[in-house]
Amino acid sequence: MPEISFTLPRGMKDIGPQEMAKRQWVTDKILRVICRYGFQLVEPSTLEHLETLEAKSGPTIRDEIYFFKDKADRNLGLRFDLTVGMTRMVAGRSDLPEPIKLAAIAGMWRYDEPQFARYRHFYQWDLEIYGTKEPIADAEIIAASIDILEELGLREYEVLISSRQLVDGYFGAIGITDQAQREQAIRVVDKVRKTRREELVARFSEIGVKDKTLGKVLDFITLRGTPSEALARLETLCQDALFQTGLANMKKLVHALESFGKIDKCKLDMSVVRGLDYYDGIVFEAYDKGGEDIGAILGGGRYDRLGSLYGKHDLPCTGVAGGMERLFLSLERAHLIPESEAPVKIYVVAANDTVRSHVLGLVQRIREAGVPADVDLKNRSLKNQLQYADALKIPYAVILGPREVEQQLVTVRDMRTRQEQRMAQSEFRNWLARLSASNM
């Protein structure tokens, strides 16, 4: 027998019962918002052809993902987000009335260096709207994102909004016209929150952004304020055509967010650019105040060109995704996830071996009444059965002995107060119905 490693691969983890109960609580709330907004849940394939994954970002994506050859020598990769798969799914269909509103909550894999609250397999929730260029769709994505945070109980967060049209237009207007240089600049901006000013200056210099241009870039990316303040400043900034298109779209977005009643949580902030290559319109991120070390708890934007990579021209898209693990951190810090209760409400106890079969019948009747119930599976003594119920923090024991069986009674024991009460069958049924209604 070879020596067996029963540790997990680096960056992997199991989800235990307590964490899973929390995940279910969070997922349930996200699903409610998804449902209210009319998004339909899907799940794209876990494995893709490597080319499909590379389409978005080129072969450099290989540095960040799990990929391998299968036994038929195909290059496959594990999905690294949900957007690629969902976009490929929609691009392959021509029969769906647009707009198409899809959602997914599922796991993905990235071969990142594991760090605080980051694993190599993790979950995201994701909302996407396909088939409309209107900024109202971006507004709806932001409104749904805000409602997800609100539904979870978060209040101290802000949504920072920008536009790649504004940023690209402005950068072009001040002389950063080379596409490669602009992309490098975007990547530097994307890290601005984690970079000290001197380092920022150095990194811009490296890519040839310096002197007056650098001053303008730094002024621009620190432009931040309420939507009305920021729009007033943007208004006078630049006459570039792309910038003006971005400005018109941003005004429409702000107007729609006002109509949705969501503007109070939003700021415009030109330092938000999103690292990924495929964004080309409105972009946004939400941060939990006081949890900035966690990073953005959600982020998204418009990516009208991605659909054409998967064979469907004219498939404008806008969407949002949030990491479940980071969200848990925010929620736990704010004590918003309720402590998970004991999954079992009633433990049915056999006072001695003669009543074991009656106990099995009784536990089934309790379960049929919809109350989670359990029973001794180890032939233990009365005392040990009660100890197990105590260890599992089960609130009630229902004890059956020969006398109870003979007289068709049960003894209900409150495990916290240790008070016991004998009940006839009909009384017990009523008690169960009350428990079922109150507890679950």
Add this chain to the structure above:
Amino acid sequence: MPEISFTLPRGMKDIGPQEMAKRQWVTDKILRVICRYGFQLVEPSTLEHLETLEAKSGPTIRDEIYFFKDKADRNLGLRFDLTVGMTRMVAGRSDLPEPIKLAAIAGMWRYDEPQFARYRHFYQWDLEIYGTKEPIADAEIIAASIDILEELGLREYEVLISSRQLVDGYFGAIGITDQAQREQAIRVVDKVRKTRREELVARFSEIGVKDKTLGKVLDFITLRGTPSEALARLETLCQDALFQTGLANMKKLVHALESFGKIDKCKLDMSVVRGLDYYDGIVFEAYDKGGEDIGAILGGGRYDRLGSLYGKHDLPCTGVAGGMERLFLSLERAHLIPESEAPVKIYVVAANDTVRSHVLGLVQRIREAGVPADVDLKNRSLKNQLQYADALKIPYAVILGPREVEQQLVTVRDMRTRQEQRMAQSEFRNWLARLSASNM
């Protein structure tokens, strides 16, 4: 730009909105049973060290799974079931009061040849009880399995039960004493349902089981009947010690199933052996009558030795798993999954462009009332908005025009009957509350 393949790798599939709605319906019912029985939901890691996966079945498992080297040259594999990971999880803990009842509903990967209703990534539900050798635990696993099928509305199924102790004991007693030969024989028996008699005889001959021994094997594996009939026949069959242990356990199991009220759905059937190497006690499978081509819709058994492979001696386990995809087939044939309704109940329509912002406010109020609602995201005409609502089979449109806004009214249109009704705000709120209560 390279030519991009936007097909999926062989054996992979996306889960679209209709299928996902069905999955949610099924998953919700399974979760209810899981909860009533006091199982706690977990999810083991998706990726494991290859050695962890090989521990159960040896290196031959490589033929059936996805495995690869990661960038740090580690041998990793995608999980091929949930039992291995759950057992590794539990074996790594010594702080949990036993028995430990865990459940999982999650995806896994196998590099099988794709065939009817079988993909290379698929989902299973899985229940496991760790820490008790008592047949009552096997009975509870079978009872929960039956309740899952019942909760889903299935009635025409049967649970076939056997025991590896009975099979191994009997095979030993009739002279199949060589361990390798016995394992080969088990593998032949496991395929008996798919094998014609002549072929069966040929395959047994190949492994040296012939003449009188073969006759006894064929008699034994066709032993099948109600638990009382079958127990009576087994009683007289064989004095082998392992067989007698198996018989005593089987009697306890049958007795517990009677007490749980589940015996009517069960038969004993000695041809059930389960292919996997790790079973060593009671084994069972359920078949949907009339759906035998689908194969077993669930199966499981006892595997007391697996825990020790992952470092925990004396960790008896018993469990069950069922494939979600096969279950869907059975449920769809029996028309048990309700047709999915339109996810959106109300489409809020702008009669013209002047009221667009009012429409956004209204759709939010409807959503806040808990009713799934949607709104035009493409700036379409009244007519095109109503056509979209029709295409999506949304039951109601709420139409807002300048007059409605001025008089604080809304027009509610039943999209099926095309009848319209004008309502004041308070009346509309009551109508919404009724819709919310009736529909969802």
